Amino acid sequence: MDWFKLSLQLNKFPIKRAQKTLEEIQHIPEKDYATYQKKRKNTIIDYHIQHNDFYREFFKWEGFDNWKNVPIMKKSDLQQPLKERLSTTYNTRTAYIGKTSGSSGHPFIFAKNRFAHALSWAGFQDRYRWYHIDLNKSLQARFYGIPLDFYGNVQERLKDRISLRRRFNIFDLSEKKMEIFLERFKKSDFNYLNGYTSAIVLFARFLKDKELVLKELCPSLNICIVTSERLFEKDKQLIESALGVPVINEYGASEVGLIAFENSNNQWIVNSEDLYVEILDENDQILPYGEEGRVVITSLYNKAHPMIRYDIGDIGCLSVNSTLKKPILEKLIGRTNDIAHLPDGKIVPGLTFYYVTKTIIEDNGHIKEFVITQTKIDEFRIEYVSGKEFSQVQRGKILEAIGIYVGENLKISFERKDILKRSRSGKLKQFTSLLK
Numbered sequence: 001m002d003w004f005k006l007s008l009q010l011n012k013f014p015i016k017r018a019q020k021t022l023e024e025i026q027h028i029p030e031k032d033y034a035t036y037q038k039k040r041k042n043t044i045i046d047y048h049i050q051h052n053d054f055y056r057e058f059f060k061w062e063g064f065d066n067w068k069n070v071p072i073m074k075k076s077d078l079q080q081p082l083k084e085r086l087s088t089t090y091n092t093r094t095a096y097i098g099k100t101s102g103s104s105g106h107p108f109i110f111a112k113n114r115f116a117h118a119l120s121w122a123g124f125q126d127r128y129r130w131y132h133i134d135l136n137k138s139l140q141a142r143f144y145g146i147p148l149d150f151y152g153n154v155q156e157r158l159k160d161r162i163s164l165r166r167r168f169n170i171f172d173l174s175e176k177k178m179e180i181f182l183e184r185f186k187k188s189d190f191n192y193l194n195g196y197t198s199a200i201v202l203f204a205r206f207l208k209d210k211e212l213v214l215k216e217l218c219p220s221l222n223i224c225i226v227t228s229e230r231l232f233e234k235d236k237q238l239i240e241s242a243l244g245v246p247v248i249n250e251y252g253a254s255e256v257g258l259i260a261f262e263n264s265n266n267q268w269i270v271n272s273e274d275l276y277v278e279i280l281d282e283n284d285q286i287l288p289y290g291e292e293g294r295v296v297i298t299s300l301y302n303k304a305h306p307m308i309r310y311d312i313g314d315i316g317c318l319s320v321n322s323t324l325k326k327p328i329l330e331k332l333i334g335r336t337n338d339i340a341h342l343p344d345g346k347i348v349p350g351l352t353f354y355y356v357t358k359t360i361i362e363d364n365g366h367i368k369e370f371v372i373t374q375t376k377i378d379e380f381r382i383e384y385v386s387g388k389e390f391s392q393v394q395r396g397k398i399l400e401a402i403g404i405y406v407g408e409n410l411k412i413s414f415e416r417k418d419i420l421k422r423s424r425s426g427k428l429k430q431f432t433s434l435l436k
Contacts (some may be wrong), residue, residue: 005164008118013096013173018118022126025149025273033325034420037276040300041067048306049414051087055306072284072296073310075100078108079126087304088113095304098254108248113304119274120257127261128267131248133192139220140165141185145202166190170199174419182217182236184273189220197229198430202369204235204242215244227251229430230332251332256299268329270318274301277327278309279318290320326423340433342407343378351379353431356401369420374433379411383420390414 008015028036048055059071078085086095095111112120125135142165146156146243160167166188168181181203192194193200207214215221224243249262256275260268270277276298279287287293294312299307319330340348353372370384382398384390390398399412 007159008121013114013118015118015121016101018115018122019125021119022122022273026126028325030207030323030325033272033323037272037300037324041276041298044298044300044302045070045308047303048087048308051089051303052306053088054085055308058306068286070309073306073308074281075108075311075313076109078410082109082111082305085305087306089354090304097352100253100255110290110307111305112299112302116299116301116303117257118275119301123258123271123273127250127258128260130263131192132224135163137189138164139189141188141190141193141195141221142167143170143172143193143199144168165194168199170196172419173199173202175206178203182207182212185214185218185221188218190218191220193221193245195226197226197235198369200224200226200239201235204239208238208240212242212305213244216241223243223248227252251329253312256297256310256312259295259297260310260332261349267319269323270327270329272325272327274299276300277318278315280311289318290330292317292331294349295332340380340406340431341372341377341435342410344407346407348406353402353406356398356405371429372431373421374431374435376411377435378409379413381413381415383415383417385417385420390417 009331025036032383049059049061058077082092082097086092090113092111095113096117097109097111099109104221128135128138131161135393140163142160144167146153146167146169157167159165166184168184221243223245224239224247226239226247231247231249236247249260249331250258251267251268258271259275259277260270262268277292278296278298279293280296281287281291281293292315295312295316297312298309299306299310317331317333317335318328319328322328342348370382373381373383375381380402402410402412
């Protein structure tokens with residue numbers, strides 16, 4: 001029984017039509033792809049101008065003859081009641097309603113018409129088949145959070161059961177809990193593991209400390225897919241070593257679906273079938289392949305809610321080897337709000353701190369996780385989970401590295417925790433700036 005397909009059909013998501021449409025798009029020759037994209041972009045704008053009061057006012061419509069004149073939509077623009085943003089042709093009963101995780105600091109509720117949502121799932125199914133994963137048959141070990149209220153919890157667990165997913169609740173990642181995780185793997189025929197990067201890294205570190213390889217304990221396991229948080233090369237090596245299977249990068253967002261997926265050649269192939277992805281500079285100008293900028297996405301089939309030139313809040317770069325039909329995401333640097341501003345005017349990516357403290361974690365098995373918060377222009381707090389307090393030597397190494405890679409004369413405080421606070425969705429945000 002194809003349980004996953006059946007569940008979509010029972011919820012009135014036309015998955016068969018979506019799969020057929022996806023195949024038709026994929027058969028469009030490269031030489032005709034610009035025509036396809038232009039037609040879809042014009043069609044979705046025309047639809048929302050005609051049927052969406054919010055978007056018509058947002059665009060300040062006077063007609064347009066150049067895609068560059070279409071305004072950029074930010075998350076903050078969408079933080080208003082959904083009923084004010086829905087197209088007049090849909091309502092909350094006829095559209096799929098979802099909510100972003102809020103990890104960017106700008107959560108909002110969104111809508112997708114059922115065909116657009118089905119097309120997103122068709123895209124996931126297509127990419128997963130690259131690695132012989134069948135969403136109707138393959139059993140998933142799911143390292144995610146879960147709603148804690150009774151109704152939300154039951155609903156999510158029911159969806160997991162139908163979708164062949166077995167959830168590993170990552171709100172508690174203590175060693176005792178991971179012992180329970182390990183026993184589940186020994187007793188189950190999981191085909192693949194899917195979840196938040198930070199949680200899987202922590203589980204991999206647990207396995208490494210015990211000198212175990214998960215594949216040897218769960219022979220059916222074939223692949224690990226990490227999502228939602230950046231995967232660093234050393235973490236990838238750790239996961240592959242501890243799990244004994246390849247690790248694949250997935251880049252997506254609930255409001256637009258699958259954005260990019262890593263192929264067997266370690267290329268992040270951007271979803272160009274139902275999305276149009278651009279890289280823009282700070283002045284909203286389109287950047288050529290090879291240059292870093294803001295990731296801006298247009299959902300080409302979402303008629304229920306406009307996602308047109310939507311600034312998702314990430315910084316990225318498309319490879320110079322990209323084509324319109326096959327864009328390749330060369331870099332995903334991080335979120336635009338994950339940036340540290342320093343007293344001397346210097347601006348550095350928050351990820352810089354990751355590299356600074358990563359060395360300490362690798363050198364000492366006691367240190368499990370950490371997060372860094374900028375509290376003032378010259379003050380930073382490092383919270384960490386460890387079997388022992390940082391020694392003076394370790395603190396000295398971190399302070400020295402910060403002086404070299406980040407800036408001089410910064411005040412750094414250290415705070416040891418039993419557990420780090422995750423977002424409501426279960427993500428661990430490793431750098432946060434509290435500055436306005």
